[in-house]
Amino acid sequence: MNSRLQEIIKYKTGGHQTAFANLLGWTPQYLAKLLKGDNFGLQPVLSILETLPEINARWFLLGKGSMLEIGKLFDLQREALSHIQELLDLDKYIPYMDAEEIHEFEEAVKTGRKPVYSPDTLLKWKGQLSERENDLNAKFAAATNKSDAICKQKIAKK
Numbered sequence: 001m002n003s004r005l006q007e008i009i010k011y012k013t014g015g016h017q018t019a020f021a022n023l024l025g026w027t028p029q030y031l032a033k034l035l036k037g038d039n040f041g042l043q044p045v046l047s048i049l050e051t052l053p054e055i056n057a058r059w060f061l062l063g064k065g066s067m068l069e070i071g072k073l074f075d076l077q078r079e080a081l082s083h084i085q086e087l088l089d090l091d092k093y094i095p096y097m098d099a100e101e102i103h104e105f106e107e108a109v110k111t112g113r114k115p116v117y118s119p120d121t122l123l124k125w126k127g128q129l130s131e132r133e134n135d136l137n138a139k140f141a142a143a144t145n146k147s148d149a150i151c152k153q154k155i156a157k158k
Contacts, residue, residue, distance in 0.1 A: 002037050004060055007067060012052060024051055086114060093125040
């Protein structure tokens with residue numbers, strides 16, 4: 001079971017034991033004991049399976065099957081895609097964010113969590129984006145009208 005725990009640590013935190021211990025609310029010393037085989041009872045198994053529902057309990061306990069549950073993998077993929085879509089939806093507002101808001105966005109991207117912005121902030125950004133789009137559309141329409149007028153002239157102006 002110790003080798004399977006090591007595989008889970010590698011999967012979840014890239015092998016960083018302290019980060020894994022923090023994820024589960026354990027001390028690094030407690031994790032080190034588990035990795036040595038000391039006190040590997042039911043409680044740490046339950047903690048791991050509750051915190052990481054994508055881990056196949058049969059694999060973890062018995063070494064049979066694959067480490068990750070297929071159904072849970074699909075859930076994780078859906079969750080990841082949803083998170084990515086949320087970030088992409090916010091990405092268009094970056095030009096309107098202040099330094100603190102950009103920092104929040106950057107931290108959310110780095111940590112894999114959802115950035116937190118107030119509804120008023122989102123509404124403000126939508127308004128700014130809408131203003132910019134209207135301004136660009138007006139400039140484009142004016143340029144198109146000018147181009148059309150030039151093209152309709154019999155003799156080009158010199």
